[in-house]
Amino acid sequence: MAGRGAAGGTGGRRRADGSRSESPRDEIIRVAARLFAEQGYAATTMKGIAEAAGLRQPSVYYWFRDKEALLHATASVNRFSAQVVVGLGKSPASVPARLYRLLFEDTKHICELAPLDYAEVERVAYARPDEFAEFWSDYRALYDGIVELVTAGMRTEEFHQGDPSMAGVVALGMNEGLQKLHRYRSGAGGPLGLPAPVPELADPVAVAHSSAGTTLSALLADPSRLGGVRDEAMEIELEGAGEEPTP
Structure with missing residues (x-):
């Protein structure tokens, strides 16, 4: 239900600004939890999550196939x-x-x-x-x-x-x-x-x-x-x- 595996290498996936994150999956979850709280689940989009996390949208879909899978992750990690x-x-x-x-x-x-x-x-x-x-x-x-x-x-x-x-x-x-x-x-x-x-x-x-x-x-x-x-x-x-x- 969560990610489909790690990308090649251990340095994390590349951000839209060219920098790298140590744990992109955890960062996506953290950003999504904040946006779900601030905007509500229905108003939050995968595009908005990607932008707030400084990632390209395909990178978010690499780890989570849809928004509901991401919502599940925000709960299950806690x-x-x-x-x-x-x-x-x-x-x-x-x-x-x-x-x-x-x-x-x-x-x-x-x-x-x-x-x-x-x-x-x-x-x-x-x-x-x-x-x-x-x-x-x-x-x-x-x-x-x-x-x-x-x-x-x-x-x-x-x-x-x-x-x-x-x-x-x-x-x-x-x-x-x-x-x-x-x-x-x-x-x-x-x-x-x-x-x-x-x-x-x-x-x-x-x-x-x-x-x-x-x-x-x-x-x-x-x-x-x-x-x-x-x-x-x-x-x-x-x-x-x-x-x-x-x-």
């Missing part, structure tokens, strides 16, 4: 939540603490994608699910990880009884909804207090704690445990997370 699921599977921490940490890391991560609109990536992924199979595989791994932890917490009666599948959907909806508000708050509307006069919306860490804390408060059979769950969660040493998957 997504690591599926790795967090794996890392937490090795932790001896309590189920509530592991769920808190998973929701925290996912929310913080997608907030830090801003100004890239994660919802825009999902929109294209829905339209072309076969081509975005890797994206959806990662997403499903995250969802399954949440559901497994919720199921385990209900089994031990640490969580209220209910439908783990729906709890997983609600948790992800909380994460993604707050990411959208964070992105808006970090943009042009921020100085005006938009979309809401809540300064914490500009802070990915604060947003992540709010998302995880709200979900755990609703799930915990004893909500007074939340403070201890949060403390335990943030002490977990994650293994296998932190390196972004290669698209």
Whole structure:
């Protein structure tokens, strides 16, 4: 879905101005993410991306066959939540603490994608699910990880009884909804207090704690445990997370 291989040599492809870039593919992704955020996905063209990157248009097509493949790359180079699921599977921490940490890391991560609109990536992924199979595989791994932890917490009666599948959907909806508000708050509307006069919306860490804390408060059979769950969660040493998957 990404590039078709490196060009001859290791010095990178030649720019329109005659200079060379060490990593043209990464530069194209970086420029595209900025333009998608500034102009919107629909208004951004491959020609505009090439010009902003200082490359000839055929050079962009060498690495990415179309704009949607490039949009996918802007997300896949940053997504690591599926790795967090794996890392937490090795932790001896309590189920509530592991769920808190998973929701925290996912929310913080997608907030830090801003100004890239994660919802825009999902929109294209829905339209072309076969081509975005890797994206959806990662997403499903995250969802399954949440559901497994919720199921385990209900089994031990640490969580209220209910439908783990729906709890997983609600948790992800909380994460993604707050990411959208964070992105808006970090943009042009921020100085005006938009979309809401809540300064914490500009802070990915604060947003992540709010998302995880709200979900755990609703799930915990004893909500007074939340403070201890949060403390335990943030002490977990994650293994296998932190390196972004290669698209």
